[in-house]
Amino acid sequence: MGEWFERSFGSDYMIVYKHRDWENAAREVRNMIGFLNLPAGAKVLDVGCGMGRHALALSALGFRVSGVDLSEELLREAARKDTERRVRWLRGDMRHLPFANGSFDATVNFFTSFGYFGSEEENASVLGELRRVLKPGGRFLIDFLNPAYVRRTLVPFSERTDGETGWTITESRRIENEAVVKDIRIRTMEGGERAYQETVRLYGREWFETHLAETGLSLKRLYGDYDGSAFSESESKRLIMTGVSTA
Structure with missing residues (x-):
């Protein structure tokens, strides 16, 4: 992968x-x-x-x-x-x-x-x-x-719809093992779904x-x-x- x-x-x-x-x-x-x-x-x-x-x-x-x-x-x-x-x-x-x-x-x-x-x-x-x-x-x-600001202000979940593509984009965030972990999920207008994860050390x-x-x-x-x-x-x-x- x-x-x-x-x-x-x-x-x-x-x-x-x-x-x-x-x-x-x-x-x-x-x-x-x-x-x-x-x-x-x-x-x-x-x-x-x-x-x-x-x-x-x-x-x-x-x-x-x-x-x-x-x-x-x-x-x-x-x-x-x-x-x-x-x-x-x-x-x-x-x-x-x-x-x-x-x-x-x-x-x-x-x-x-x-x-x-x-x-x-x-x-x-x-x-x-x-x-x-x-x-x-x-x-x-x-x-x-x-890192201190991120720990204090991290938004656990957000969702939005992209105006151009119509995609629904959800982002879930957490702090795990001294890193910010973001799970991104995309749902397309055709019903397709894709998922990604981003990790950045604190x-x-x-x-x-x-x-x-x-x-x-x-x-x-x-x-x-x-x-x-x-x-x-x-x-x-x-x-x-x-x-x-x-x-």
Whole structure:
């Protein structure tokens, strides 16, 4: 059957998550990329680029952007949206990025595209790959969930009907073994039914501080949301981390 993310990030994903619109992505990118203070024309890698919303927004700001994702279907959609061919799209696993050492001035990892793997070692290996493909002194940004906020505000169940397809989409959420587990069920107008599961580890600030340091990445700043507000472990919606490669 493969890993959950190999099944979930396909054509259905584009319907389930199409409410994450391009205008919001552009606004989030403008705010977050400002946290890194990158020079014009910097080479930036979007790790877990999905449908390309953030990568294309970065390109529009004048950066030289590559996007990497495991999903061939999402990459095809990204390339379709990239009518001017501004971004270099590559298929790859974030545990083994398909780039040479020191290829980028910055790496970005947006909208909780981290913590997908079952073992701590695998998730930590992603940080090692970010460090490897960064130039010495290169900068990174990881936009992750805030575990304390998730635990306090998790919505156990929701249901909606997609206006374009008529699909009924239900999402059940729970916390299990220190991870957020989401079960997604789709019922089509023709009576078909499909189910997916997503799992994201609930890693907090201390986990990242430890494993970033072990891989040669130095954590410099924490933000609690896309507006640049200070991080509060008890109140912030997001855990947005920036720093530099020290190796």
